[in-house]
Amino acid sequence: MNLWNSIGLIAWVVLLAYLIFIIINIRQRHLKMVVQEHKTRSLKTTLIDIAEVIVLFVAVWGMVWVTWLRPVDFTDKSSVTIKHSYNNLVLKTGDTHSYFVSVRSGNGKHPIRYYTYWTEGARYQISSLNATIADGVDPLTMSASAYPWSKKTLTKMDKITEKAYVATMTATYKDTFLNGLGMHAGKTADHFSLIRIPNETFVQVNPVEDQD
Numbered sequence: 001m002n003l004w005n006s007i008g009l010i011a012w013v014v015l016l017a018y019l020i021f022i023i024i025n026i027r028q029r030h031l032k033m034v035v036q037e038h039k040t041r042s043l044k045t046t047l048i049d050i051a052e053v054i055v056l057f058v059a060v061w062g063m064v065w066v067t068w069l070r071p072v073d074f075t076d077k078s079s080v081t082i083k084h085s086y087n088n089l090v091l092k093t094g095d096t097h098s099y100f101v102s103v104r105s106g107n108g109k110h111p112i113r114y115y116t117y118w119t120e121g122a123r124y125q126i127s128s129l130n131a132t133i134a135d136g137v138d139p140l141t142m143s144a145s146a147y148p149w150s151k152k153t154l155t156k157m158d159k160i161t162e163k164a165y166v167a168t169m170t171a172t173y174k175d176t177f178l179n180g181l182g183m184h185a186g187k188t189a190d191h192f193s194l195i196r197i198p199n200e201t202f203v204q205v206n207p208v209e210d211q212d
Contacts, residue, residue: 002187004180008067011181015059022052066182072171072189074148079179080171080189082148086157089164089197090118092204099204100164100197101133117166117195124166131193135200139163144194157196164202167194 026049033039073079089100106112113128132143139154147169157165171189179185197203 002175002180002185004175004177004185005183007177007180008063008183011063015056015063018056018059022056025052063181066178067184070182074171074190079174079176081174083170083172084150084153085168085170086153087119087166087168088161089166089195090120091164091202092118094204097201097204100202101195102204102206103133104206115195119166126193130191131195133195133197133203135197135203139194139196141194144192147190147192149194154194154196161196163196163198165196167196168192169194 029045029048033042033045074082091098091100092102100117102116104114104116106114114125115128115131115133116123116125118124132141134141134144139158140149140151149167149169154167157167168191170191173179173184173187173189175185
């Protein structure tokens, strides 16, 4: 475990301890009020109760946000490290034509496709949630444009590979206090693959099978 992530672990332990403290503290103050002041309600006690609960709520919400809801900012170089890798695609021979990518649809419940492609000595499969196929004039598709790329490098890869490669962007959380608080330090923040092919004829589509 990355030591920076222990910051988040400690923070959750502190919140748990604070919750226990609040429960005990509220109970003790209310019992004291009943025994010593013979009252069941007090404005001062109620305000203290509310203040303690608000502090807990804000702290929990902050931890939930930084742990699960905080978006990845690819432009924040102090928070994430961006790396790109490029691999040439290997042409496969099918029954009717040769192809670089095989596309299989999901089970019909979700509009997800699964891409299978080959590089030298390796086979990969990735879903459309983290990949796209670029078969047009421009190597950068609409969905891929949401991620940081070097347009110059993609254009260069188009020339030297004859538009047959896969470019992968990987964002990794750096060792910082905020990333550690969210227990993300050293972990992959996001990844996306741009599968580049000359045109759509180099795709083998496997449709959803009829269940009847």
